[in-house]
Amino acid sequence: MAEPLGPLRWPCPGSGADGEWALATDGAAPLARLLIVPPLFDEMNRTRAMLATLLRDLGAAGVAAMLPDLPGCGESVQDFSAQSLNAWRAAMAAAARHFSASHVLALRGGALVAPPTLPGWALAPLDGDAVLRPLLRAAMLAARAQGEDTTATTLLETGRATGIMLGGYRCGAALIAGLHGARSQGEGHQVLAVGDLGVTGAAPWLRQEPAPAPALAAALAARIVTDLAA
Amino acid sequence: MTDTLPASLDADLRALLADVLGLAPARVAAFTAQTPLFGALPELDSMAVAGLFTALEDSFGFILEEDEIDGDLLETYGALLAFVARKQGRG
Structure with a gap:
């Protein structure tokens, strides 16, 4: 049909x-x-x-x-x-x-x-903060690997003010500000x-591959x- | 280290690593407490580490504090298992 x-x-x-x-x-x-x-x-x-x-x-x-x-x-x-x-x-x-x-x-x-x-x-x-969390953490880990000491909070503030590259996505300030606190x-x-659906194993969105x-x-x-x- | 922790947590953590990082189950089954993770597994770049933290929070029901977000957490399999057990109040 x-x-x-x-x-x-x-x-x-x-x-x-x-x-x-x-x-x-x-x-x-x-x-x-x-x-x-x-x-x-x-x-x-x-x-x-x-x-x-x-x-x-x-x-x-x-x-x-x-x-x-x-x-x-x-x-x-x-x-x-x-x-x-x-x-x-x-x-x-x-x-x-x-x-x-x-x-x-x-x-x-x-x-x-x-x-x-x-x-x-x-x-x-x-919620919006849970969307941002892994992206900010990855950016923080990447910055630290470059020898730059920063925190997720600092990166969030930068993102809200001027936009920020997160996970390969060039995010505008409006997107970051909108996500922060969004419900x-x-x-x-x-x-x-x-x-609830009776499915076991990691959900597809958690799989890196x-x-x-x-x-x-x-x-x-x-x-x-x-x-x-x- | 692993022999003092619940076997089910060990098995759950190995299954999660295999699922999330796309590792062969046989490879994950061969991990010992001393097996290095971060810096040793090419699958673990900064995006994957952050994704793995999210999966750990999701699956084991805790939230990582910002000062806990560190590659050291993933230095060895044993260190990660002990950390998850501690966050769950089981270590």
């Missing part, structure tokens, strides 16, 4: 006439139209394979699902250093409208920018932990389908 998984374009604020890419699976009369908001920074890359499997599993179960790139991320034509939580929120709201999403699934830091008005789920959501948007979203996670994708798809039918 579901169409095969494929990339398609969608009109994203700030991205010009060609818009941005989303990975999507669609079909006639789907059970729901699910917008998937990916994790932020490196966690997005580490979960990409799991999310592609999830889209296929959802498609096979009759759920239409769309995974848009956040502006500045993935195949996006926008400049990462110009991004902010507000820009990502506006983009995800535009994607929800464009795809007529009925539900949302946010992963990790994606919960900070997911449309709060749609019903849905947040998988292992993070998840969707208070009504059902919060899921990996353990990206690996597929078919068991997690299958369990997540099954949970979504069950909840939709309830």
Whole structure:
């Protein structure tokens, strides 16, 4: 019943006439139209394979699902250093409208920018400080390895004032200031932990070497389908 | 050192290192308390160290203080295991 998984374009604020890419699976009369908001920074890359499997599993179960790139991320034509939580929120709201999403699934830091008005789920959501913590720690360790004595707090202050390179991402001051103290948007979203889904082992976003996670994708798809039918 | 700590914590920590760093389970199973980690495993650069700290916090339920964030924590497998046990109040 579901169409095969494929990339398609969608009109994203700030991205010009060609818009941005989303990975999507669609079909006639789907059970729901699910917008998937990916994790932020490196966690997005580490979960990409799991999310592609999830889209296929959802498609096979009759759920239409769309995974848009956040502006500045993935195949996006926008400049990462110009991004902010507000820009990502506006983009995800535009994607929800464009795809007529009925539900949302946010992963990790994606919960900070997911449309709060749609019903849905947040998988292992993070607040903004938890998104920043590993990035600041890595920058601190890298600086110390260069013989420079600094702290995560100092790096955060620099980032808020002038922007900062974190984990290979050139972050603007607005993004760092926005992340600091940011809370998840969707208070009504059902919060899921990996353990709730009966899946063991490290979650894909914790793995430094990206690996597929078919068991997690299958369990997540099954949970979504069950909840939709309830 | 390892023989005074709960075997389950040792096994959980080895599984986590294998998962998070993408190391072969046989290689991780061969770690002794003296096996050097930071500086010895090419998989452990500063991003991976920070990622590993996040995974440790996530899996073992503690938060690292800023002054604990140090490559020394990962000097050897035994040092890391003892640290995790101490943070959990089991060491």
